[in-house]
Amino acid sequence: MELFLAGRRVLVTGAGKGIGRGTVQALHATGARVVAVSRTQADLDSLVRECPGIEPVCVDLGDWEATERALGSVGPVDLLVNNAAVALLQPFLEVTKEAFDRSFEVNLRAVIQVSQGALDMLTKVMALELGPHKIRVNAVNPTVVMTSMGQATWSDPHKAKTMLNRIPLGKFAEVEHVVNAILFLLSDRSGMTTGSTLPVEGGFWAC
Structure with missing residues (x-):
């Protein structure tokens, strides 16, 4: 499909x-x-070698003022993929203030559902407010994705079995599954889709 x-x-x-x-x-x-x-910076340097012509910007988005300075001269963009995140896996009762400030994702399913619900609602609110400006807002919701971090976390078959038993397709998502969903939502092929959350999780949330 041409995007x-x-x-x-x-x-x-x-x-x-x-x-x-x-x-x-x-x-x-x-x-x-x-x-x-x-x-x-090292990640950006290697990415530029792989993808010549991209514009690298090195900044920690947790620093608001530095982000304003770094992105202030970038100029207009047509599309945004807001992917930056951090996962600090701790039991809820052991989460430190620093960890909570940096991440909503902890290994307590109820809290994950609350934080995901908040992001889903933010997606809907932004879609409502930005729709009149012809701006679409959607979210992609994967569960476990086999990035290098995912592989390190879920490579133990005994640990993975509990999660896999809840996934009807019986496997974890690969990076390309999530990327394909992102590309579709960026393209005009999804021109009437806004305020939506697209699950990429093999049926996990259907259970």
């Missing part, structure tokens, strides 16, 4: 690793003009 992303300017946060890096690589292959944002 017609060539020439469009796309800003991708969390571009250094995992899903963000895969998204940059896929967008670059379509001919899109990519602004890749990461807080790790």
